[in-house]
Amino acid sequence: MTASRRTGTSLNRRPSVSEPSLTPEARRRADRARRLRRGLPGLALVAPAAIVYAVFVLTPLGATIQYSFYEWDGITQATWIGFDNYARLFTDEELFGSILNAFQLILYFSLVPVTLGLIAAALIRKFGTSRLALVSRTVLFLPQVIPLVAAGIMWTWLMATDGAVNQFFRLIGLGDVTRAWLGDFDTALPAVGVIGAWVSLGLCMLLLLAGMTKIDPALYEAVRLDGAGPVREFMAVTFPAVRQELGVAITITVISALRSFDIIYISTQGGPGNSTLVPGLEIYYLAFLQREIGQASALAVALTVLVLAVVLPLHRLARGKEES
Amino acid sequence: MKTSARELWLGRGLLVFVMFITIIPFVSLFVTALHEPGTYPAGLEWPEDPHWENFGNAFQAANMAALLKSSFLIELGVVPAAVLIATLAGFALGHLKVPFRRTLFIIFVLGLTLPFEGIIVPLYYQIRGYGLLNTQWAIILPLLGLFMPFAVMWMRAHFVNMPQDLSEAARVDGASTWQLFWRVHVPLSMPAISSLAILLFLWTWNQFLLAIVLVDDPTKRTMAGALGAFQGQWGTDIPMLCAGSLLILTPTLLVFLAFQRQFVAALLQGAVKG
Secondary structure, three states: OHHHHHOOHHHHOOOOOOOOOOOOHHHHHHHHHHHHHHHHHHHHHHHHHHHHHHHHHHHHHHHHHHHOOEEOOOOOOOEEOOOHHHHHHHHOHHHHHHHHHHHHHHHHHHHHHHHHHHHHHHHHHHHOOOHHHHHHHHHHHHHHHOOHHHHHHHHHHHOOOOOHHHHHHHHOOOHHHOOOHHHOOOOHHHHHHHHHHHHHHHHHHHHHHHHHOOOOHHHHHHHHHOOOOHHHHHHHHHHHHOHHHHHHHHHHHHHHHHOOOHHHHHHOOOOOOOOOOOHHHHHHHHHHOOOOHHHHHHHHHHHHHHHHHHHHHHHHHHHHHHHO | OOOOHHHHHHHHHHHHHHHHHHHHHHHHHHHHHOOOOOOOOOOOOOOOOOOOHHHHHHHHHOOHHHHHHHHHHHHHHHHHHHHHHHHHHHHHHHHOOOOOHHHHHHHHHHOOOOOHHHOHHHHHHHHHHOOOOOOOHHHHHHHHHHHHHHHHHHHHHHHHOOOHHHHHHHHHOOOOHHHHHHHHHHHHOHHHHHHHHHHHHHHHHOOOHHHHHHOOOHHHOOHHHHHHHHHHHHOOOHHHHHHHHHHHHHHHHHHHHHOHHHHHHHHHHHHHHO
């Protein structure tokens, strides 16, 4: 039981009991039929979930792949154009730029909150169940609970020319740096990144904190007795213990960076120019405003592959560490 | 455990600072909502005479009564059904010997990280084909499918850890699979089921992309979708926009504060399992 709990996928492998090694072919076939019959109630239980999943996810996924090979405006006859839509992903500056922007956003949506979350959690670990820790749990979750659209609206106003961010800069005598953060070519992408970082900082921190509370305090005693300072203590005890949580935090924030849509749709619509255009938004524009269904679908396929390509290695990393 | 006072204070200070950063946008939203409609307030500043009536006006302007009704209809269509069918499937895949279970498992896992943007285009044509565009069904049905990978994996992970002896004992007593499920396993699984329900409730409420693509009428959308439309309409009247945003936020905040313990636990677990 404990062994199977650890290894995610091999759980269902139970050794088959009482199967004589000299089973004749006929008997084996009868056996299989019997097992299938006995499995039927189980299959029936899976069926509703499998059907809605097949109809509303797998079918459209197949259709996306199919559309991606056509030039189609959604109304007239579609024409087969092979891989042209995919080729354009690399040659068209706007399309390729949206993918590059998504990768830049990883820096803000993932690296920033995970790093800050790690530092904060390491310092906070010491409070255990104090009132401060409990209150902060509630407060830090607020951004996770509200719609991303609301986060976008709040921050759009905060970072506007007359918003609180500029007010703060003027207050501390940095009046020169004030600007419309989301409307400036140089700062729009980082500004959008700040919104994303704000949204996930709390989750990252509490996730890592949860990992840290599982650490045996005796380990800390031991390294402290060895004369380690806070930094060595962190590297030797805390960091190895939260590797899995770290993997999870990185995975979910990277996914949210790659498929960011809500925040950007609300705060910048991809502008100024295309400086904050991301694949999710570009898919929406291409399909529903420019009526280039094929091109939108090719980008959708690319985005899906990209997410998988980033997530699978991360997932394996976290898993592998967990098992070793 | 020995920790230096300096570290403790550093930790406290940092925690307070992070909380402050988290809260500021909410405070700014609230303060701005109290200014005179149509004005351009200067950042964080308490107005000389607070316009509390802004909230009432925003309630009217956003058509909040209709919005709430629509959002709850969508929740009602998504959450109970999704939880039920995911629990059935999770039970079968995690606890019974279902034929092809490995294949089924892998197929569900594949959907776990699928971005909604990846299938939104065909979904539009599919829903249009069913004649369901601009109805709540246009959001309910796709969400049922889109939530399945996570929901099934979540319930499966729970049922994998349920002892087989329990089921064997029930079988010896003559329970059918169905009875085993309803009488033995569902009552024992309520914590996992309610956490899942909380997560799905939240994700449905906050669903934006499906709402703006598949439903034109903001009063038939989810809360997040309606908020998007509200911003489009009142984007230039900052106090009004802030008041409306705050109103649309409030239901989630209330639900969160009421169930915060379960919410935090569900979100943390959801992150780990997702």
